[in-house]
Amino acid sequence: MKALIERIRAEGINLGDGILKVDSIINHQLDPALMLGMGAAFAERFADTPVDRILTAEISGIAPALMTAIEMNVPVVYARKKKPITMSGPVFLETAPSHTKGGETLLLVSAEFLHAGENVLIIDDFLATGKTLLALARIVASAGANLVGVGVIVEKTFEGGRAAMLEKYDVPIHALATITSMAGDTISVRE
DSSP states (O other): OHHHHHHHHHHOEEOSTTOEEOIIIIISSOOHHHHHHHHHHHHHHTTTSOOSEEEEETTTTHHHHHHHHHHHTOOEEEEBSSOOTTOOSOEEEEEEEOTTTOSEEEEEEEGGGSOTTOEEEEEEEEESSSHHHHHHHHHHHHTTOEEEEEEEEEEEGGGOHHHHHHHHOOOOEEEEEEEEEOOTTOOEEEO
8 A cells, every 4th residue: 555655664663673663653643544545445455355344453453443344334343452341241362462562462352242153354553473463363263253364554574474374374464564674774665
């Protein structure tokens, strides 16, 4: 997605250790027009895929998932990181390491919002090591639902997440921007 790639080149900051700061467009501030474009791009890439609902992780995955859901006319479910008092009944729970926060992050989804036999599309902000996406995929499997695809805003190919996902799940994975290297202080983005 050309507009996204241009914004990453103009505003992205390599913080070292594989951490890409894109807070001005994804993780802290949101550009509504760019988010709408991302939702349309994901919907176009998964147009031939039957989708009943979209799953993401809070918080940075919510905006692109919502924009995609609007385009596809399906609901969005997001994995919570803390269990609120309103979440009662059975819960699907997985953990994933957080590269930016350190430590393990809980991912909880109420069983009332994921159903056996449904086709679930995962939309999230990053594909790096794949550990968060794998945790979301395990939640889909625990629900007895079908993972039908994964869409991410940014993929960092040098961290091996795509291979880790494809080793466990034979689904299409689409990235709107692909970072091929973050050596030194550079950010190499594939056209």
